[in-house]
Amino acid sequence: MSKSATSEATSSGSFEASARLRRRHRAERRFQAACITALSIAGAFLVLFFSDMIRTGYSAFLQTEVQVEIEYPQPEEYWLAIDSDMRDFVSRGFTRQLPRMLKANPELIGQTRTEWVLAKADVDQFRKGHEDALDPEVAERARALEDAGRLRFSFNHWLFTQGDSKLPELAGLKSAIVGSIYVLALTLAFAFPIGVMTAVYLEEFAPDNRFTQAIEININNLAAVPSILFGLLGLAIFINFFGVPRSSAIAGGLTLGLMTLPIIIISTRAALRAVPHAIREGALAMGATRWQTVRDHVLPMSLPGILTGTIIGLAQAMGETAPLLLIGMIAYIPDAPGSLTEAATVLPAQIFTWAGMPEQAYVSRTAAAILILLAVLIALNATAVYLRRRFERRW
């Protein structure tokens, strides 16, 4: 290597790294290290969050059942079905539904059967490691039952087949899931056509003047408006002005639709803008009208982008709670809504409600509900990625 300092950097004639080049390499390594650190921190938080949720929530997917002898009584005396010493273990939810069951199957009356029935939440919690969930005397008997093999865990199907309940062991997500489906379907039906048509008009037809520029700026600003304000808007417009029923899926769907609209418009415009101008020129130059150009060439090419944006908007609406506070969708809704105008709740609202409950059993149910919500959101986003991959490279 040359000794001359001036020629070192460039014209030393050697291919060995000079001091200056080594410094450049070191700077690159430092920058990469910083990036990897940032990535690790983000990854660590994600892992921490998921592991905590799974640790807290997995137990909610199992529920204790107890084996008891049932002497089916007359429907009016349903509480006699369970021996008094077993009443500490059997869920009141079970005895409450007996009259209906006996009316449906009268031949059961007078029979005695041994069956596995839903246990009380306290017993369930006791078996899941919360020793203080039961009084010492009851705990003793629970251990005896356990030893006799009369307590077992089974898959918690109640979580999916029951609506909300004040009895923790009976509290399920059915009404929230049905409510979420209704609300999302309405959001999509409301925001997708309006959003896409607005974007197509602004991008393909509208003249570029002060007025359309003002509209554009306002739409971009709307996307940044705190979601709770959309709740106020929904309350003022849909409920107070148009008289849509409070707490209903239709009020929620329209409100979340308002919130999703700017996201759909912005992503649709981006997707339209990504279509090469040459395609439009090609179609127009052969005498296609502007609408034919858009319908036959521009929209098909931008569809993956439009769908991706829409799904991401829907996923956001799906996880939204704040605007629903204001239109009364955060409420105790034990029964799944049968129509769009009945009182409904949605998954994140159910999580919010359960998170405020004092009983221990609701803690794991809250975590389980969060896991279910996350699973749905991941499924939605995976669909978006799939659609993009599937249609983008089609030709």
Add this chain to the structure above:
Amino acid sequence: MTPYFNSATADGARREEPETKRAEPRADDAPAHEADAKPIKGKVRKLNLFYGDTQALFDINLDLVERQVTALIGPSGCGKSSFLRCLNRMNDLVPSVRVEGDVIIDGQDIYARSVDVVQLRARIGMVFQKPNPFPKSIYENIAYAPRIHGLARNRSEMDELVEHALRRAGLWKEVADRLDTPGTALSGGQQQRLCIARAVAVNPELILMDEPASALDPVATATIEELIAELRRNYTIVIVTHNLQQAARVANYTAFFHLGRLVEYGETETMFVNPREKKTEDYITGRFG
């Protein structure tokens, strides 16, 4: 060629010839070549083009001879592409554009109020600098324009039309067995010929080409040039080119534009061998450009 081509539009165009000729008594703005009495397809008179406040074209007078190739040459930014786009009113798409003067094609002023641009563009084909096939099958690329204009009554007529257009563009032999494959999967030169076939499919009065070979390799360029020479038998072609040799090879007439003005217009041979203007000579001999 195939009998298919004796269609109403092509015949109609020829019948209008006398009328077109009648409308040129003014000697002052008549270009030099008019004396040889060739049928005129299009006439441009006192054409001025403005982008906002900037004038891009100044008083252009030019006649397009039927079934001949007219090349527009000149340095970048001289207005030749803008001029080409006046002929099918693609400039209308640019906001703030203003056109003054007359462009008369087959005796009809295309800037007249009664003219519908959609109808106009259906009769004037255009081929762009970069091949821009639709991301659809080869068949669909050709069939699209005839379909929107209702030129085929059924599937077999459309098949015939597609085959005819592809044959005209010299692409049929290469793609006949894979019409369902995407047009974008073809090579660059094939894509450009597909775009030419697409333009030919509606049997246009006039084909405009905006540097059709500038994005292609020399072999593909040669194929395109042969194709243009072939198409000349049936169509009037206006081609913008940066390549002077190309203009010399394919064009019957050449127009030299400079700074938005038409400097010289005449038969290609005369212009390249014996240019009237000093500026033309300078450009052709490579002294600027």
